[in-house]
Amino acid sequence: MHGFVHAASPRRLFAWFLITTSVGVAGLAWLMWLVVRDDAIEQRDRALDGAVGALQRTLARITEESRSMTPTFTVLEFDQALLVRRKGPTLPYYPSAPAAAVSDDAPFAAADMAEFAKQNVRVALTDVESLTTGQAANVRAEAWLRMARLERKLGRFDRALSAYDALSRFEDIEIGGLPAGLLARQGRALVLEQLGRESDLAREADRLLADLVAGKWVLTRQAYDFSMMQALRWQPQPAADVPRDRVMVADAVASLRFPPAAQATLTTASGCVFAFSTETAGRTIVGLVPMTELYARWMSTLGKTPRGIAWTLTVDGRTVLGSPDVSSQTSAARFPPETQLPWTVHAVSTASVFAPSALTPRARILASAAGLMSLMLVGGAWFINRAVARELAAARIQSDFVAAVSHEFRTPLTSIRQLSELLAGGRVSTDERRGQFYGALLRESDRLHRLIEGLLTFGRMEAGQQHYLFEPIDTTAVLRSVVSEFEPLAAATGHCVELHAAASVLRVRADWQSIGRVFWNLLDNAVKYSPECKTVWITAEALDQNVLIRVRDEGVGIPREEQASIFQKFVRGTQATRDGIAGTGVGLAMAAQIVSAHGGRLSVDSHPGGGSTFSVVLPGLKS
Numbered sequence: 001m002h003g004f005v006h007a008a009s010p011r012r013l014f015a016w017f018l019i020t021t022s023v024g025v026a027g028l029a030w031l032m033w034l035v036v037r038d039d040a041i042e043q044r045d046r047a048l049d050g051a052v053g054a055l056q057r058t059l060a061r062i063t064e065e066s067r068s069m070t071p072t073f074t075v076l077e078f079d080q081a082l083l084v085r086r087k088g089p090t091l092p093y094y095p096s097a098p099a100a101a102v103s104d105d106a107p108f109a110a111a112d113m114a115e116f117a118k119q120n121v122r123v124a125l126t127d128v129e130s131l132t133t134g135q136a137a138n139v140r141a142e143a144w145l146r147m148a149r150l151e152r153k154l155g156r157f158d159r160a161l162s163a164y165d166a167l168s169r170f171e172d173i174e175i176g177g178l179p180a181g182l183l184a185r186q187g188r189a190l191v192l193e194q195l196g197r198e199s200d201l202a203r204e205a206d207r208l209l210a211d212l213v214a215g216k217w218v219l220t221r222q223a224y225d226f227s228m229m230q231a232l233r234w235q236p237q238p239a240a241d242v243p244r245d246r247v248m249v250a251d252a253v254a255s256l257r258f259p260p261a262a263q264a265t266l267t268t269a270s271g272c273v274f275a276f277s278t279e280t281a282g283r284t285i286v287g288l289v290p291m292t293e294l295y296a297r298w299m300s301t302l303g304k305t306p307r308g309i310a311w312t313l314t315v316d317g318r319t320v321l322g323s324p325d326v327s328s329q330t331s332a333a334r335f336p337p338e339t340q341l342p343w344t345v346h347a348v349s350t351a352s353v354f355a356p357s358a359l360t361p362r363a364r365i366l367a368s369a370a371g372l373m374s375l376m377l378v379g380g381a382w383f384i385n386r387a388v389a390r391e392l393a394a395a396r397i398q399s400d401f402v403a404a405v406s407h408e409f410r411t412p413l414t415s416i417r418q419l420s421e422l423l424a425g426g427r428v429s430t431d432e433r434r435g436q437f438y439g440a441l442l443r444e445s446d447r448l449h450r451l452i453e454g455l456l457t458f459g460r461m462e463a464g465q466q467h468y469l470f471e472p473i474d475t476t477a478v479l480r481s482v483v484s485e486f487e488p489l490a491a492a493t494g495h496c497v498e499l500h501a502a503a504s505v506l507r508v509r510a511d512w513q514s515i516g517r518v519f520w521n522l523l524d525n526a527v528k529y530s531p532e533c534k535t536v537w538i539t540a541e542a543l544d545q546n547v548l549i550r551v552r553d554e555g556v557g558i559p560r561e562e563q564a565s566i567f568q569k570f571v572r573g574t575q576a577t578r579d580g581i582a583g584t585g586v587g588l589a590m591a592a593q594i595v596s597a598h599g600g601r602l603s604v605d606s607h608p609g610g611g612s613t614f615s616v617v618l619p620g621l622k623s
Helices: 002-065 106-117 121-130 137-153 157-168 180-195 198-214 221-234 244-254 291-302 361-424 431-463 475-492 512-528 574-579 587-597
Strands: 074-079 082-087 263-268 271-280 283-290 309-315 318-321 331-334 344-349 471-474 496-501 507-510 535-543 546-553 601-606 612-619
Touching: 002 271, 002 283, 002 291, 002 309, 002 331, 002 344, 074 244, 106 121, 106 137, 121 137, 137 157, 137 180, 157 180, 180 198, 180 221, 198 221, 244 263, 244 271, 244 283, 263 318, 271 291, 283 291, 291 309, 291 318, 361 431, 431 475, 471 475, 471 512, 475 496, 475 507, 475 512, 475 535, 475 546, 507 512, 507 612, 512 535, 512 546, 512 587, 512 612, 587 601
Parallel strands: 496 535
Antiparallel strands: 074 082, 074 283, 263 271, 271 283, 309 318, 309 344, 331 344, 471 507, 535 546, 546 612, 601 612
């Protein structure tokens, strides 16, 4: 009952400690969550205001750059939706080609008459050749194109190639809506294909593809697609593709509506493009910047962005840059009416407010305090639980010890009482029987005396008051004395003890009674734990400068995991508890302390079912 009361008190303490600490930690965690959340919102708002200012400055710089002669993004100049000029990176195609000079067919009337009406190609060729000099550039360019065609009709392919080479010098002059340079490249490729000169054709196709990819000519989408298809037929594996951002800008230009808005975000299949326009001298200047490039310029202007925050731009609820997740719980926004920007700017939290990268110094202090409190809670709980477990174990061991001691006392007392009652009642008729009874009374009294003396000795050891009378003694003599006294008790259970000692004197410095008690306890345990094998062996021999005494049995054995704990006080093996073997659990603990006080050591070698050997090593004395 006392053990239960003592065990329950630490448990109540542990419960109250757990409750109060948990409440404190929960309150601190709630406070920390409020502070961290407010800090995160404040930090996000400051960062958003800085980002809006950086974006405004970025747009101002882009607008200023569009007026320069070499902008880093595409700038187009339109006159009534007709492209008249381009600056910056070229595009693969445009919604319209620049206005070309009106074609004048009059100079070619005589040649056309000779070629088509009279079917006289040579006369037509002579007429056209006369127009390659002394005429306007567009007339001369068309003359060379006609010459190349007529030479091909006559089968003079080398002259046709030369005519196309001459045509290529009029690079950007429009003939029938197409640049002369493109017509020259295509014409040469057709002649080379007709001649079967595959390697030359491949090189010519590579040059044509490179010019198309570089946006060398101003082409409409239809002309570009046809030219690209034709070039890929000659060279299926181009060296390079048109950059994705230039295709995106070209598609965005195709979606322009005139007059264009001052600022707009154009969406294409490849992505979004920011377009802005200004009016200058009756013409419309349109700048086009891919949103990815705009973002890079914006971030460069902004500088360092707080960790855990991402930027998103939306137009009418449609995301044009960044993450589409802009819920009110994870983002803050600035709208066009207050920023004068064409987008709504969102600062989106990409990490939890408790993520280390998102914590402010104040939040870190609170987090550290909460962590310390949690460690204190866990540590306190562990220590209290450990104390409770130890106290419960001690209470259980003490309870087992009291039960074992009570049983050990009850057995001899019961025998003494029964024998005394028989003798006192005169129910023992013969002197021989009375002598046997008196001998039994003596043995049980001696057993009770040994038990009491053992407990008193153990108590003195625990209190540090045990005194030893060290003197030189013969170990063999001690063993013979102990075995002689122990044999009658062993014989009562059918056991015998075999002593094997060295012929020489094995002297040690020891307390006769104390060291004898060690051997007695070891013999007693060997007999109790050997129900099947009735023989116990005890040997003594010299070992270097020491004396080695072994007590061996072939009993139940001791599991390896219990061999260290059996030398602790009140600890008994599982086999003893399971089989109900008598004992108090202090014999081996007392033996270990006595041997240690003599400067020796006590050890065991055992395995279940194979018996046990207890070894006592004592420092020897020279003869």
